[in-house]
Amino acid sequence: MEISLDCLPCFLRQVLEASRMATDRDDLQREIMEEAIKLISDYQKFRCSPEIGRAIHNIVKNYTGISDPYREIKIKSIKSAEEVYPFLKHFLYRKQDKLYWALKIAATGNILDLAIYSNVNIKKCIEEELEKGFAICDIKRFKEQLKNARSLLIIGDNAGETVFDRVLVEELFYLDITYAVRSEPIINDATVEDAYISGLGRYTKVISTGCNAPGLILEECNEEFLNIFTNVDIIISKGQGNYESLSDQKREIFFLLKVKCLVIARKIGVDVNDYIFKWNGLI
Amino acid sequence: MEISLDCLPCFLRQVLEASRMATDRDDLQREIMEEAIKLISDYQKFRCSPEIGRAIHNIVKNYTGISDPYREIKIKSIKSAEEVYPFLKHFLYRKQDKLYWALKIAATGNILDLAIYSNVNIKKCIEEELEKGFAICDIKRFKEQLKNARSLLIIGDNAGETVFDRVLVEELFYLDITYAVRSEPIINDATVEDAYISGLGRYTKVISTGCNAPGLILEECNEEFLNIFTNVDIIISKGQGNYESLSDQKREIFFLLKVKCLVIARKIGVDVNDYIFKWNGLI
Numbered sequence: 001m002e003i004s005l006d007c008l009p010c011f012l013r014q015v016l017e018a019s020r021m022a023t024d025r026d027d028l029q030r031e032i033m034e035e036a037i038k039l040i041s042d043y044q045k046f047r048c049s050p051e052i053g054r055a056i057h058n059i060v061k062n063y064t065g066i067s068d069p070y071r072e073i074k075i076k077s078i079k080s081a082e083e084v085y086p087f088l089k090h091f092l093y094r095k096q097d098k099l100y101w102a103l104k105i106a107a108t109g110n111i112l113d114l115a116i117y118s119n120v121n122i123k124k125c126i127e128e129e130l131e132k133g134f135a136i137c138d139i140k141r142f143k144e145q146l147k148n149a150r151s152l153l154i155i156g157d158n159a160g161e162t163v164f165d166r167v168l169v170e171e172l173f174y175l176d177i178t179y180a181v182r183s184e185p186i187i188n189d190a191t192v193e194d195a196y197i198s199g200l201g202r203y204t205k206v207i208s209t210g211c212n213a214p215g216l217i218l219e220e221c222n223e224e225f226l227n228i229f230t231n232v233d234i235i236i237s238k239g240q241g242n243y244e245s246l247s248d249q250k251r252e253i254f255f256l257l258k259v260k261c262l263v264i265a266r267k268i269g270v271d272v273n274d275y276i277f278k279w280n281g282l283i
Numbered sequence: 284m285e286i287s288l289d290c291l292p293c294f295l296r297q298v299l300e301a302s303r304m305a306t307d308r309d310d311l312q313r314e315i316m317e318e319a320i321k322l323i324s325d326y327q328k329f330r331c332s333p334e335i336g337r338a339i340h341n342i343v344k345n346y347t348g349i350s351d352p353y354r355e356i357k358i359k360s361i362k363s364a365e366e367v368y369p370f371l372k373h374f375l376y377r378k379q380d381k382l383y384w385a386l387k388i389a390a391t392g393n394i395l396d397l398a399i400y401s402n403v404n405i406k407k408c409i410e411e412e413l414e415k416g417f418a419i420c421d422i423k424r425f426k427e428q429l430k431n432a433r434s435l436l437i438i439g440d441n442a443g444e445t446v447f448d449r450v451l452v453e454e455l456f457y458l459d460i461t462y463a464v465r466s467e468p469i470i471n472d473a474t475v476e477d478a479y480i481s482g483l484g485r486y487t488k489v490i491s492t493g494c495n496a497p498g499l500i501l502e503e504c505n506e507e508f509l510n511i512f513t514n515v516d517i518i519i520s521k522g523q524g525n526y527e528s529l530s531d532q533k534r535e536i537f538f539l540l541k542v543k544c545l546v547i548a549r550k551i552g553v554d555v556n557d558y559i560f561k562w563n564g565l566i
Contacts, residue, residue: 005299005312
């Protein structure tokens with residue numbers, strides 16, 4: 001999807017946050033910010049928001065020499081998610097429509113980073129968020145497609161959320177599942193290593209997409225991923241970043257996400273904070 | 284106070300909001316945004332945040348030819364405040380410490396713009412906010428100074444909030460009160476016209492500071508204002524913008540505001556959303 005003007009202030013906010021995670025030096029933070037301002041003044045040269053996101057976060061990496069400023073946050077997210085995992089399983093155990101709630105659990109994993117940043121009680125926060133239903137839910141279509149499906153591709157999003165995805169994967173154990181993640185650390189997005197630490201290796205084939213942007217840019221993906229993307233029976237794309245880069249694709253995709261900003265909310269026609277499980281095909 | 288890096292994304296967000304109020308033309312909004320990005324890349328040339336704020340909002344004025352993009356919002360704010368005014372008076376009537384709550388009412392007026400933007404139930408929102416006390420309250424010092432004071436200068440902030448200030452002014456009717464406002468429309472800040480429409484002319488001498496920034500830059504103020512600023516017995520400065528430009532002043536000032544962002548919260552040592560009535564003098 002097109003880059004919205006609303007994304008520009010948001011990128012500056014993000015780069016400041018990342019620079020503070022990577023260094024305590026004020027002078028470096030200032031230089032990073034000045035470089036980021038230069039970069040966003042050229043925003044029209046980029047194809048989509050995740051592409052700017054990558055460039056912006058590369059500035060932080062280059063100026064500080066730290067290749068993974070979010071490493072600690074990611075480890076903390078996975079650890080917190082593992083602590084909540086038994087509760088997630090018990091929550092699901094009590095539900096009738098297990099597939100609906102397994103999808104909802106996977107979507108809810110997307111709030112983990114916000115919860116960790118803001119230092120709230122994570123379990124309580126997750127409990128509250130879990131009970132909220134989807135604002136859009138194309139589960140009927142999903143269930144129909146599952147009848148004839150043998151393979152599933154999940155395009156992952158954040159580290160930590162990966163543990164929540166395991167709950168969904170365990171519900172769909174009978175499928176041949178591929179879990180695809182970023183090729184390199186970018187923001188708090190999951191890499192192959194993070195997916196393995198999250199226990200996804202036991203239930204899925206974990207692969208790198210070949211793309212290191214915080215959203216899936218197909219033109220940059222490797223052959224292995226593109227093969228699966230083209231031939232797999234069902235695709236679930238997780239999170240806003242992947243939605244931004246894939247929403248105009250003709251390939252049928254189910255988008256599973258929590259809407260975190262007004263740009264995406266307007267595009268989908270829902271409210272910020274809504275949960276979405278949306279099929280992009282035509283009925 | 285120094286310009287924080289956190290202010291830069293916030294300026295971009297503000298200018299986008301203002302450009303959308305002033306024009307529906309996408310191309311103009313893009314040009315304004317590009318010009319604003321250029322401007323914030325030079326942020327170190329500015330003395331304080333209100334100075335950047337003015338420059339940023341001047342871009343909107345120049346590109347759209349609209350000198351007061353917030354005119355409608357301001358009129359709506361004053362109208363909403365007038366509707367709430369009887370409730371404010373009744374609220375105060377029930378309170379023991381009238382001065383404390385009159386100050387609190389004046390501080391609470393600062394949320395009016397947020398309430399109007401977000402389309403919440405304004406009266407309900409005001410009711411809830413009014414009951415919250417101050418996180419810092421130097422009222423003891425204020426009451427002491429009132430014993431020998433004959434004159435008061437209030438440096439105003441937003442239109443609409445002006446009506447709430449009238450409640451405070453009515454409690455301090457026995458003083459010779461000057462109410463000073465921006466020399467020209469800037470964001471939703473009150474001008475002389477707004478102050479008169481808000482009924483302040485009946486109780487105070489309304490003057491222009493001579494400064495058209497969204498915060499008081501003393502070097503730009505007119506002689507009339509500076510004379511009062513120097514010689515008046517007590518000064519109350521309202522809102523974040525005035526705090527940003529005046530917080531390093533040696534002149535004794537009582538700052539009355541709601542803390543709306545993390546930069547100000549950190550500087551004062553309180554939380555975002557806290558209400559403050561803070562004296563800057565030494566004990």
